[in-house]
Amino acid sequence: MSVLQAYGMGWRRLWQNRPYWGLFFALNFGLALTTAASLTAFLGKNAAHSLSISDSLTASPYPFLSALTSQFASDLDFFQYQSVGVALVFFLLQIWLLGGWLNHLREEATGVARWGFWGGAARYFWRTFRLAAYFAVIQGALLWAFVKLGASIAKDFSILELWSEFDFLHALWWLLPLYLLFSVSISLWHDYAKIHTVYRDRAWLTRPVVESTRLCFKYFGRFFSLYALNLFTLAAVCAIYGMIANSIPAHSMAGIVLLFLWGQLLLLLRIGLKLANLAAADYLYRQVSDWNAAAPTTEGITQRYNDVFNPKAEAL
Amino acid sequence: MKAKKRISVLLAVACLLLATVGLATGQSSAPSPRIANYDVEVTLDVAEKMLRGRSQLHWRNTSTDTIRRMPFHLYYNAFKNSQSSLLREWYKLPPYFSQQLQYDGEWGWIDLLTVVDEGGRSLLDQHRYLQPDDQNTADRTVIEIDLAEALLPGDSLRLDFTWEARIPRSMLRSGYNKDFYFIAQWYPKIGVYESPGTRYAERGQWNCHQYHLKGEFYADHGIYNVAITVPQDYQVGATGIAVDEQVLGSSKVYRFRAEDVSDFAWTASPHLQVQEAQWADVRLRYLSYPDHAYMGERYFAVLKYCLQYFEDLLGPYPYPQLTIVEPPFHGLFAMAMEYPTLITVGSFGFLPRGIHTAETLAAHEFIHQYFMHLIASNETEEPWLDEGLTTYFEARMMDEYYAQQNSAVIDLLGVRVHQKDLNWNTYAHLGNPKIAENDRAAWEYPNGGYEYISYKKSGVWLWTLEGFIGRPSMDRVLKTYFQRWRFGHPCARDFIAIVNEVVREDHGDRLGENLNWYFDQVLHTTAACDYKVSYVGNFLNLPPMGKDVVVDSSAEAGSRYLSKVVIQRVEEMQLPVEIEFTFFDGHVERRQWDGRARSVNFFFSRDYGVRSAEIDPERKNYLDINYLNNSYTYVPDRVAVRYYVGRCMVWMQQVLQTVVALV
Ligand SMILES: [Zn+2]
Numbered sequence: 015m016s017v018l019q020a021y022g023m024g025w026r027r028l029w030q031n032r033p034y035w036g037l038f039f040a041l042n043f044g045l046a047l048t049t050a051a052s053l054t055a056f057l058g059k060n061a062a063h064s065l066s067i068s069d070s071l072t073a074s075p076y077p078f079l080s081a082l083t084s085q086f087a088s089d090l091d092f093f094q095y096q097s098v099g100v101a102l103v104f105f106l107l108q109i110w111l112l113g114g115w116l117n118h119l120r121e122e123a124t125g126v127a128r129w130g131f132w133g134g135a136a137r138y139f140w141r142t143f144r145l146a147a148y149f150a151v152i153q154g155a156l157l158w159a160f161v162k163l164g165a166s167i168a169k170d171f172s173i174l175e176l177w178s179e180f181d182f183l184h185a186l187w188w189l190l191p192l193y194l195l196f197s198v199s200i201s202l203w204h205d206y207a208k209i210h211t212v213y214r215d216r217a218w219l220t221r222p223v224v225e226s227t228r229l230c231f232k233y234f235g236r237f238f239s240l241y242a243l244n245l246f247t248l249a250a251v252c253a254i255y256g257m258i259a260n261s262i263p264a265h266s267m268a269g270i271v272l273l274f275l276w277g278q279l280l281l282l283l284r285i286g287l288k289l290a291n292l293a294a295a296d297y298l299y300r301q302v303s304d305w306n307a308a309a310p311t312t313e314g315i316t317q318r319y320n321d322v323f324n325p326k327a328e329a330l
Numbered sequence: 331m332k333a334k335k336r337i338s339v340l341l342a343v344a345c346l347l348l349a350t351v352g353l354a355t356g357q358s359s360a361p362s363p364r365i366a367n368y369d370v371e372v373t374l375d376v377a378e379k380m381l382r383g384r385s386q387l388h389w390r391n392t393s394t395d396t397i398r399r400m401p402f403h404l405y406y407n408a409f410k411n412s413q414s415s416l417l418r419e420w421y422k423l424p425p426y427f428s429q430q431l432q433y434d435g436e437w438g439w440i441d442l443l444t445v446v447d448e449g450g451r452s453l454l455d456q457h458r459y460l461q462p463d464d465q466n467t468a469d470r471t472v473i474e475i476d477l478a479e480a481l482l483p484g485d486s487l488r489l490d491f492t493w494e495a496r497i498p499r500s501m502l503r504s505g506y507n508k509d510f511y512f513i514a515q516w517y518p519k520i521g522v523y524e525s526p527g528t529r530y531a532e533r534g535q536w537n538c539h540q541y542h543l544k545g546e547f548y549a550d551h552g553i554y555n556v557a558i559t560v561p562q563d564y565q566v567g568a569t570g571i572a573v574d575e576q577v578l579g580s581s582k583v584y585r586f587r588a589e590d591v592s593d594f595a596w597t598a599s600p601h602l603q604v605q606e607a608q609w610a611d612v613r614l615r616y617l618s619y620p621d622h623a624y625m626g627e628r629y630f631a632v633l634k635y636c637l638q639y640f641e642d643l644l645g646p647y648p649y650p651q652l653t654i655v656e657p658p659f660h661g662l663f664a665m666a667m668e669y670p671t672l673i674t675v676g677s678f679g680f681l682p683r684g685i686h687t688a689e690t691l692a693a694h695e696f697i698h699q700y701f702m703h704l705i706a707s708n709e710t711e712e713p714w715l716d717e718g719l720t721t722y723f724e725a726r727m728m729d730e731y732y733a734q735q736n737s738a739v740i741d742l743l744g745v746r747v748h749q750k751d752l753n754w755n756t757y758a759h760l761g762n763p764k765i766a767e768n769d770r771a772a773w774e775y776p777n778g779g780y781e782y783i784s785y786k787k788s789g790v791w792l793w794t795l796e797g798f799i800g801r802p803s804m805d806r807v808l809k810t811y812f813q814r815w816r817f818g819h820p821c822a823r824d825f826i827a828i829v830n831e832v833v834r835e836d837h838g839d840r841l842g843e844n845l846n847w848y849f850d851q852v853l854h855t856t857a858a859c860d861y862k863v864s865y866v867g868n869f870l871n872l873p874p875m876g877k878d879v880v881v882d883s884s885a886e887a888g889s890r891y892l893s894k895v896v897i898q899r900v901e902e903m904q905l906p907v908e909i910e911f912t913f914f915d916g917h918v919e920r921r922q923w924d925g926r927a928r929s930v931n932f933f934f935s936r937d938y939g940v941r942s943a944e945i946d947p948e949r950k951n952y953l954d955i956n957y958l959n960n961s962y963t964y965v966p967d968r969v970a971v972r973y974y975v976g977r978c979m980v981w982m983q984q985v986l987q988t989v990v991a992l993v
Contacts (some may be wrong), residue, residue: 022601042983050979057974062966064958065944071970074738076747077754081957084759101989108990168559174500174507179659179679180621201991258746270973277980284987326836 017239018299024244024294026117028286034115034131040287041111043278045104056093059088071265108147113138115289116212119296134212141211144219149204153197160193161178203230203239205292209299233302238297244291248284314326358979359646362817365390373559373581374513374598379506381495384518388552390486393525393532397481400489401460401474405515408541409438409498413468415461416502419543419773436500438505442473442518446490448684451478453489462642463540463773471541472521491518500663504542504595512657512664512674515546522550522708522819529708537708544780545710545772549592549701551817559586566605567617568596569672571651590648590817591670595928597655609634611863612647618656625677625688625862629654635697635731643805644700644812652699653690666691668698671978686732690749693731694724705815706745712822713772713780714853718788719808725750725789750793750952757786758955764856769822790952791852795829797950798848798906803836822853839904848905852953857902859953861925861945863909863962865896868939893940895932895962899925903953904963910947912929915937920947 027036061067061082070078083090102317117134121127129137167189168182169175176182203226210226230237255276262273345760372383390623391397408416412431431865456476461469481487482717495516504514521538526533531537537548558566562582566572570588577583588594605626607614614633616626633654637647655670657664665676673695677688701723702709702716709716727972728739728749740747744831748776757763775783796804810828811820813916830844849856871888874881897909905927912918915938923930934940944961945955954960 022627035516044984046979046986048980049982053978054971054975058966058968061958062968062971063571063962065942065961065963065967066958067970067974068963071973074746074748074751076745077751080751080759084755085956085958097985100982101986104986105989105993108993112993115539146993159452173660173662176659177508178619178621183679211590264973267969267972270969270976273973274976274980277976277983281983281987282979284984288987288990 016298017236020240020294020298020301021243023297024290024292027122027293028290031118031167034118035282035286035289038108038111038115038289039282041104042281042285043113045100045107049093049100052096053093056086056089060089062317105274106143109142110135110139112208113142113212116142116208116296117293119293120209120212121276123300124298138212141217141219142208145204145207145223148219148223149200149207152200156193156196159191160196164189168197186245188292189294198241198245198326199230199234199238200239203227206230206237207301209292210303213299213303229299229303233298236298236302237295241291244287246292251280251283251287257297267311332549342501345601347680352643360590361505363390363392364552364590365392365523365550367552368517368554368556368594370517370554370556370594371559372517372556374511374561374777375507376511376561376566379497379499381497381513381516383491383493383517385491387489387491387518387520388486388491389482389520391481391523393523393534394483395523395525396483397477397523399474399476401472401521401538401971402472403441403515403521403538403541404442404473405519405541406438406440406495406498406504407470409439409717410470411468414471414983415464415466415469415540415773416471416543418466420502430459434499436499438496438501439519439765440493440495440516442799443492444490445475447478448488449478453478460538461540463542463771464622464923466540469540472538473518483970490588493518500785502658503546503664503667507660507663509601510597510599510658510661510664512595512597512655512661514664514667514669515541515593519549519593522548524819527597528819530823536709539710542710542773544775545713547593548708548710548819549706551590551592551706554588554591554594556586556588556594558586558596558598560584561600563600564598565600565602565617566598567602567615567653567655567672569594569651569653570649572612588649590673592703593670595667595669595672597657597664599658599661601658607634609637610641611650612637613651614654616654616656619658621679622656622658622677623653623786625656625675625681628683628689629656629692631674632692632731632909633696636727639727640697640700643808645816647699647705666695668703670696670699670703673698677861682742684740686728686739686741689731690724691726692741693727694720697723697727700812704817705812706796706817706819707815707821708819709772711771712769713784714768714788715820715822715825717785718768718792721753721785721789725753725793753789754914755787757782757790758957761786763787763955767856768853781811787852794905794950795845795848797948797952798841799829799833799837799845803832806836807832822849851903851905855902858955859903859951860900860904860956860959861907861954862898862900862956862959863895863943863945864898864929864959865894865963866940866943866962867895868893868964871935889935890937891932891935891939893936895934895940895943896929896931896943897923897943898929899927899985900959901955905953907945908947908950910944911940912942912944914941 064080066078114131114135117129117138118131121130164182164185167185206229207223207226210229211222214222216222259273259276262276264271264273367388368385370383370385371382374381408414442454447453453475458474459470459472460472461467462472497511497513498505504512504516522537523534524537525534526532530787539548554570556568556799558568559581560566562577562580563832564582566584568584568586569591570586572584573587574585575582601619602617603623605623607630613988614630618625618628633652640647649671651671655664655674656676657674662676664674667674673692675688675692677694681688691844697720701719707715732738738746739749739752761778763782765777765779766783768787772784807829810832811825815824826846826849830846833841833845869892871892873888873891892955895911897907904926907923908920909923909932910918910920911932911934913936917938921932942961942963946960
């Protein structure tokens with residue numbers, strides 16, 4: 015029951031804090047807009063005066079796209095580099111904002127005000143960054159292990175060795191779900207490590223990681239159920255998006271705007287899902303952990319706050 | 331059931347006898363000249379990976395020359411050592427090929443043990459290896475044998491061969507892997523004697539090229555009776571039809587007969603399963619491993635369509651059977667090949683129905699039944715005559731086939747691609763469209779040029795030819811070419827002669843005295859084609875002004891706008907160009923240009939300016955390598971730009987949001 019409660023609570027708290035939802039969306043939108051701006055200039059200069067771009071909306075776009083990508087290959091390289099740069103900036107900003115979101119959730123739920131959203135963002139940036147790096151390495155190692163496993167089943171796709179591609183394809187039936195199970199479990203562990211770090215507020219990450227690992231093992235069923243529920247929501251959202259997006263005719267300005275807005279709605283939901291998932295995890299975390307006993311006391315916090323920001327407070 | 335089988339064996343034997351009598355008397359009602367005929371007995375030794383064979387060649391001298399020497403292909407010697415021309419041309423072998431040759435010693439070869447004529451004289455004492463193409467003396471793929479007695483015009487001869495061949499492992503087109511065998515180009519095969527006037531021959535001459543990496547076939551048609559002995563549990567598929575099966579101890583003998591074919595290939599494995607279907611008088615036989623049995627109905631459907639298409643357009647498929655072999659993954663070396671009445675196809679597990687590449691491949695290999703098996707052009711010397719025509723038909727037939735189902739060759743997840751566009755893109759963008767002339771011999775194409783030019787460019791200029799002369803004339807060209815050259819050996823000159831003949835009848839002088847100007851450019855040069863609308867301008871038509879203006883009182887009142895459009899020829903090729911001008915009031919005008927100058931200006935004086943200019947509005951000219959600059963609109967299409975920007979932006983946002991799964 016607490017899983018469903020947590021799921022509902024996640025969305026409720028997201029709705030209560032919708033300005034932050036908007037903030038996350040604005041970040042995504044704004045950064046993507048930078049690539050869109052240069053693409054507009056590129057197409058405006060090189061393709062907008064050709065009837066082939068108009069024809070590509072009503073007939074197969076392949077002749078236009080294949081001609082465009084080959085005639086302007088070097089310009090398209092620029093978009094690639096730009097996209098990688100934008101993704102990197104987005105990655106860092108996202109780490110920064112997520113620290114703020116977690117701290118805000120914590121403060122709101124416990125009633126203990128500390129640094130607020132922006133203060134939390136600054137305070138936890140380095141720690142969430144390191145966590146992201148560690149867990150990226152773990153995810154990478156997992157992927158590498160599964161690719162190796164798949165390749166060994168497929169005998170490196172050697173025409174000499176592999177009997178049938180079905181030997182590999184049939185193995186995917188268990189390989190893929192198993193990989194997803196592990197990968198999702200690591201993401202889940204990562205999320206609770208972040209939450210635990212924020213609640214414990216320790217400079218070193220070793221203990222929060224170890225403690226959150228213990229927590230994840232102990233309450234794996236509940237944590238995973240919540241994750242599965244969120245993943246199912248994501249799959250449903252994407253499926254509905256795909257079905258409707260494919261039926262929107264894009265020949266007119268109205269259709270194009272509708273398609274774009276529909277895409278934005280999907281993004282809004284995806285971003286909301288990520289934030290609601292953290293809010294729900296935060297709720298579940300408080301249900302199962304001794305956060306209250308272990309959390310620094312109000313006096314302790316006030317003391318430390320004064321140490322840092324208001325050294326004269328003691329004299330008052 | 332037993333009685334039925336006995337009757338069929340008797341019938342087969344009767345057919346055999348009749349055919350032999352026919353052969354001996356040079357029966358004139360046979361569809362092909364039946365020059366090179368073979369009786370072969372071969373045993374597959376699966377333990378040693380050897381073929382042990384005896385073959386009998388019955389050859390007719392249909393020329394007016396006396397024959398004293400005969401060249402034979404010994405194709406398997408291309409895999410004998412690293413010095414063969416084929417392996418030298420394959421300068422960078424894929425690892426799965428080089429590994430087995432270098433480390434596992436899996437070479438393949440063929441050794442002639444005896445060659446004896448009808449008088450019992452051994453001919454092997456007088457032999458030499460020939461290297462007519464590259465003077466690589468280490469190449470052993472062509473052997474020439476002196477006859478003990480000269481063969482006079484109109485006479486026939488019989489030669490008896492015994493030979494053994496080591497089957498290469500997973501090699502080019504032919505070989506074995508695990509217990510899958512695909513045996514092609516495997517027996518001593520005679521070259522083609524070209525009498526004066528045949529193709530480019532001015533004097534009588536043998537045509538027998540070495541075995542190269544690219545280009546495989548050129549042979550005379552004849553009758554093949556082949557007995558194949560394999561282990562008892564092996565299933566065999568082959569050229570022609572099976573006339574008998576006989577179990578002998580632990581072995582099984584399959585007897586096949588093929589009439590009026592130019593080659594014979596076969597496959598054997600204990601895992602092959604057979605599915606059958608019928609189209610008119612033709613039996614379709616699909617051989618695959620059990621895990622690919624599901625592809626059978628997909629191949630049958632498209633091949634029935636192809637059979638009907640060619641029957642309607644060119645003439646009937648003249649054989650009683652078409653065998654389709656889908657090699658297993660470990661037999662992929664045999665995939666995508668064409669042999670008389672037998673084709674090899676290929677697909678990868680769970681191929682979605684929206685991707686029709688397997689069907690396209692099957693159609694491609696089937697088209698070769700007509701272009702280079704029935705019409706036996708020289709693939710080694712003029713590969714475009716079969717690969718180009720096959721590429722032309724592949725796109726034409728597939729786009730029409732899937733258009734009937736309101737689809738495209740790829741129709742998956744909103745992506746739709748037509749075969750014609752796919753082939754055009756490969757020619758125009760993925761390779762170098764100017765890498766080589768289109769008239770080169772197969773082994774003379776440099777760096778991938780064989781695929782880009784002899785397949786794709788030829789396909790592209792054949793559609794363009796169709797664009798210029800129209801579909802009805804094109805169909806007449808193809809039908810005439812087929813009917814005139816069925817079971818013959820045409821060359822490019824013969825094809826061009828038919829085009830000129832038909833175009834003259836259908837179009838008079840409209841396209842010039844003949845179309846040699848077209849073939850000279852597309853076949854014999856590396857020229858590419860690119861026409862460009864480089865400028866569209868509209869100006870207010872102001873009255874004459876300034877000092878000493880001469881006013882022409884008789885001139886009509888000026889229109890509101892003067893418009894100027896500039897068309898440029900960017901590349902070397904010169905083709906007639908049609909340009910469509912659309913004005914802001916919706917008025918449309920078309921103009922012709924001979925396309926020879928580097929640029930041409932078009933002026934208009936109308937009350938409305940030019941909104942757009944488009945070269946080749948019906949896209950008849952597929953040779954144009956830059957499709958983007960074929961048109962220019964005065965007002966840019968911002969709606970389309972916004973569509974693509976919007977799609978890309980949402981896509982970018984999705985990527986960004988996916989990246990943060992790691993945060
Ligand atoms: Zn081909």
